[in-house]
Amino acid sequence: MSSARERLTRLLSLVPYLDAHPGADLEETAGYFNIDSDTLIDDLQLLFVTGRPGHMPDDLIDASWEGGKIYISNAEEVSVPVRLSAEEAGVLVLALELIDTLPGLDTQAVRTAAEKLRLAAGENLHTPVEVSPIPADEELMTFLKQAIDAEAAVEIDYYVASRDELTRRIVAPSRLVPGADWYLDAWCYSAQAPRRFALSSIRSWNSAVHPPLGVGDQQSSAHEVTMTLAPDGAWLADELELSEREYFANGEPSVRIRFLVHSVDWLSRFLLCHADVITDIDDSDAVEAALQRLG
Template sequence: MPERAHDRLSRLLGLVPYLTRRPGTDLADVAAHFDVAAEQIVDDLELLFVTGRPGHMPDDLIEAEWEGGRVYVGNADEVSVPVRLSPHEVGGLLLALDYLESAHEADPTTIRSVREKLQRASGENSGGMLDISPPRLPEELAETVRGALHGGTALDIRYYVPARDELTERTIRPLRLRLGRVWYLDAHCLTSGGDRSFAVDRIRAATPAPAPAAGSVADRHVDAPSAPAVAEVPDACASGAPQSAAAGRTGVCLTLRPESAWLADEIDAVAAGGTRHDDEHGAGTVSLELPRVGRAWAVRLLSAHGGGMLAADPQEVVRRAADVTHEALALYARRTPED
């Protein structure tokens, strides 16, 4: 592949200071130092031979000699010192150190030493214009995730989903930690059967899975803040039959009116272990079977959007949502002054 101009320019800018300080260096040693072939160094010297100050008179050009296998340069005072980092380059390196520190990727003492050396070498212009502080990755979580990455094992996590106001339990196989606007954990979610990105600040807990997970793992959901995982709803719910509250089962089946069908796009029925059916009860309606959602979550949903439901089961959840709505209306009436 042809060499990039940027790479060659960088080598040329380093070649002159190197040879100025080491006149008569063997051509093979120069090539080895810059990790290129000797023919490439000769080509570079031929370019330097016609390079110099404006005017391009003989005494303006860099002198280069390599006869006999020994290399000499002269008349190159302007480029005879190593190139220094620009303020922006220093700022970028300092930001990279902040990233390593926030990710716990290196020893803090080493990072502090490198940062001090960069700041001393750059003087006052150390990229101070960069006012960026990467979010810190929780150290305990970082160790747990990296342990799973190195061992190829799975993790059980508790992950908060704000769109559903729900705390979910998932089994995942971590792929990498990634810094964007916040830290993300890219992983293969064995619970939902696909690759997912989890915002680290929404992970409430992460522990090694007790046994290697294979295939698909049943999705387990809990209601915030700490309710236990719930059981599945029997197939009777799918057929529209009432669900037995006495049996201690949870979950919900909904039929949305056309004007509320948009809710189905906000609720991931598959992730909840359920299904979605369109137009079963008329054009524009949507039926959702959500066997693994929490009861409290279902009550909140019906309380907020009950008017958009054509039908809902189990009736215990419907009655509780109605009670919550009536209690809220009564409270609102007591606190609203009469005209």
């Protein structure tokens, strides 16, 4: 049995279809809407109490299906196919604009779909629906996407409005995030910690020749680490926003994660904070640095 939402959606499509195909065959119409003929007759009977406010006989839709041929009348106000409003289409266009910024997609197909949606939604307005995506410097966006794909460090001049200060930093970009502005999530070698940077505050950018060595950190270059978490620590995989993880049972269910680390100093502090749920790690330098901190 169809839900109320499914039935309403079907009726909103059924009336325009029957209005455009007078004398439509009952069985063929049922097949077209992927329902049986009894369900279609139930829908047609519902049309008798459907129409304009007032509920007078001439306000309601009339339907007949004698002889297996369907005819409807008095359905002019609901005979137009359902269309997206300009606002609904605008949200979808904006979503496509954001998808267009993601790496590894067929950008031409996304842009074509967005343009068709603009035109289709704007037919009644006789003008395409205009939606402005979040503004961002195209050259900067391209540069950062390439750096993310290459897992490369970059040098940026970043304006800190709260201090009215222009700072120079070397960062390792990890992802671009849309919001009120575009933001860059990255490891900041200056702060020796992850940071989020607003693209509108990046004044200049260049490829970094090499990441700097942090204070007391003799292995600052990016490297991958494999770590095993106890069941109580499985949430750390979500906290680190990791997609590469493996669940297995060895006495108790555990999770093995693999991720990119830009600083042994950061990793050693991470180990000290979560030592009770980390059962194995393949980075001996980080373990030694953590032990030195304890000593």
